[in-house]
Amino acid sequence: MTQRLGRRVRAAVFLRSLAIQGSWNYRTLLGTGFAFALLPVLRALYRDDPERLREAVERHSQIFNSHPYLAPMALGAVATLEAGGEDAAVVERFKAAVRGSLGTLGDRLVWAGWRPVCLLFALALLLAGAAWWVGVVVFLAIYNAGHFLLRVWSYRLGLREGKWVGERLRRYPLGKAQRLLAEVGAFLVGLVLPLAVTGGLVGVEFGPPWIAAAAVAAVLGIGLGSGIRTPIVLCLAVFAFVGLALRMMQ
Amino acid sequence: MMWVVVGLWGGVVGLDVTSFAQCMISRPLVAASLTGLLLGHPAEGAVLGLIFEAFALTILPIGAARYPEAGPATVAATAAYVEAAGSGVDGALLLLAVVLGLLWERVGGASVYLLRRVDERVATAAGTGVGGIDREVERRHLAAMVLDFVRAGTVALVGGVVGAALLRVLGSWWALGESLPLAVLGVAGAAMLGAALSLFGGWAERRVAFAAGVLCGLALLLLR
Numbered sequence: 001m002t003q004r005l006g007r008r009v010r011a012a013v014f015l016r017s018l019a020i021q022g023s024w025n026y027r028t029l030l031g032t033g034f035a036f037a038l039l040p041v042l043r044a045l046y047r048d049d050p051e052r053l054r055e056a057v058e059r060h061s062q063i064f065n066s067h068p069y070l071a072p073m074a075l076g077a078v079a080t081l082e083a084g085g086e087d088a089a090v091v092e093r094f095k096a097a098v099r100g101s102l103g104t105l106g107d108r109l110v111w112a113g114w115r116p117v118c119l120l121f122a123l124a125l126l127l128a129g130a131a132w133w134v135g136v137v138v139f140l141a142i143y144n145a146g147h148f149l150l151r152v153w154s155y156r157l158g159l160r161e162g163k164w165v166g167e168r169l170r171r172y173p174l175g176k177a178q179r180l181l182a183e184v185g186a187f188l189v190g191l192v193l194p195l196a197v198t199g200g201l202v203g204v205e206f207g208p209p210w211i212a213a214a215a216v217a218a219v220l221g222i223g224l225g226s227g228i229r230t231p232i233v234l235c236l237a238v239f240a241f242v243g244l245a246l247r248m249m250q
Numbered sequence: 251m252m253w254v255v256v257g258l259w260g261g262v263v264g265l266d267v268t269s270f271a272q273c274m275i276s277r278p279l280v281a282a283s284l285t286g287l288l289l290g291h292p293a294e295g296a297v298l299g300l301i302f303e304a305f306a307l308t309i310l311p312i313g314a315a316r317y318p319e320a321g322p323a324t325v326a327a328t329a330a331y332v333e334a335a336g337s338g339v340d341g342a343l344l345l346l347a348v349v350l351g352l353l354w355e356r357v358g359g360a361s362v363y364l365l366r367r368v369d370e371r372v373a374t375a376a377g378t379g380v381g382g383i384d385r386e387v388e389r390r391h392l393a394a395m396v397l398d399f400v401r402a403g404t405v406a407l408v409g410g411v412v413g414a415a416l417l418r419v420l421g422s423w424w425a426l427g428e429s430l431p432l433a434v435l436g437v438a439g440a441a442m443l444g445a446a447l448s449l450f451g452g453w454a455e456r457r458v459a460f461a462a463g464v465l466c467g468l469a470l471l472l473l474r
Contacts, residue, residue: 022269023373023394025366032373036391039384054383061374061387068272107312115274116307116449122279123303128470132296136283144273186456189447190463193440194471201300201439202432203339210433214440221444222453226308228445232438233305233352239434240349243342247425
């Protein structure tokens with residue numbers, strides 16, 4: 001038996017999906033959040049059958065994970081499956097099948113792609129001399145345009161395709177998008193480095209010795225990657241300690 | 251009043267990190283600038299935001315990994331700096347605020363871990379079922395979000411108050427002048443920006459795009 005989900009119900013699920021990670025925990029990951037976001041659909045479908053509502057809420061509170069921006073895709077697909085009267089075991093198998101891939105895809109596309117690209121663009125603007133608010137506003141506008149487009153697109157795709165959403169997703173050139181973002185990101189890292197190496201990050205103009213030191217540090221950063229973060233933080237802490245200890249010794 | 255604003259704003263920033271919307275107002279660049287704006291010193295906030303952002307770029311919140319929480323710590327460090335230094339850039343206080351903020355991120359990260367352990371009970375425990383299981387799921391979920399807001403607000407508030415007190419005392423003890431700490435921060439920031447290349451595949455995979463960027467950056471420098 002297929003039931004149609006009203007516009008208000010679909011909108012309510014989308015709005016609730018913004019808070020899907022609100023109760024993230026190590027036992028069910030975002031399971032409770034998934035049930036929280038899906039409640040408008042479950043209430044609409046099972047309002048006359050409290051026992052089925054209870055059973056459905058319990059089912060959807062179990063372990064689930066996804067990138068938060070792609071979670072609407074799973075929510076949309078599950079809403080369509082529930083409205084279509086699909087067997088509970090099929091819905092569970094679908095959720096288990098998509099939870100890993102939606103997480104990995106979102107991590108690569110957004111956390112390691114879109115977000116650092118937008119941030120580096122904002123940093124480039126600021127280091128090139130733009131006012132502070134220009135960098136902040138441009139970052140928030142560009143980033144969130146992509147962010148909400150992704151959320152809306154993924155939700156609509158899930159609603160439309162139901163359990164075939166994974167099949168459909170493979171037809172989109174997401175791998176190409178990832179590679180393009182990586183190229184743009186690498187270009188932007190290259191763009192900001194000369195501006196930072198000459199002192200732009202702290203608003204001063206370095207002389208040749210400090211430019212050389214910053215260039216060496218940048219090369220070290222390129223070579224060591226994110227592993228350099230903790231040693232750098234420790235070095236800064238030691239330098240701060242030395243700067244304070246010298247006065248105490250005087 | 252200032253610290254009430256810092257606590258509330260820190261709570262909002264903390265919610266944005268994971269619990270709600272993730273519009274990235276919790277990014278150090280934004281959080282520090284807006285903290286500065288709220289406290290009447292947006293330019294100083296932006297300087298701190300640039301530095302903290304360079305350090306936060308390579309942190310990826312993937313899966314159940316434990317990582318430093320930059321947002322509320324940035325709010326705390328910015329508030330502490332503004333309270334201690336007022337207007338303008340004071341090299342020594344800036345360095346001390348950045349070090350305090352980077353260490354406070356670890357405290358924030360530990361509080362996130364603790365909250366997620368607590369949420370195992372808050373979000374999944376069998377409750378009274380008053381009003382039906384659907385209402386109970388809503389209550390549990392919203393309770394977990396309130397806890398996150400309180401947690402992040404506390405991290406920002408305590409970090410800000412303690413940081414401001416420390417900066418006022420330590421600032422007068424500083425013995426290495428104004429320009430040296432700025433230079434050291436600039437060098438450290440350059441290393442972190444270089445490390446950001448690893449997000450995109452590193453030198454081996456992206457050297458052409460990276461080199462093209464460096465050329466454009468040098469051209470920008472010459473044109474300035």
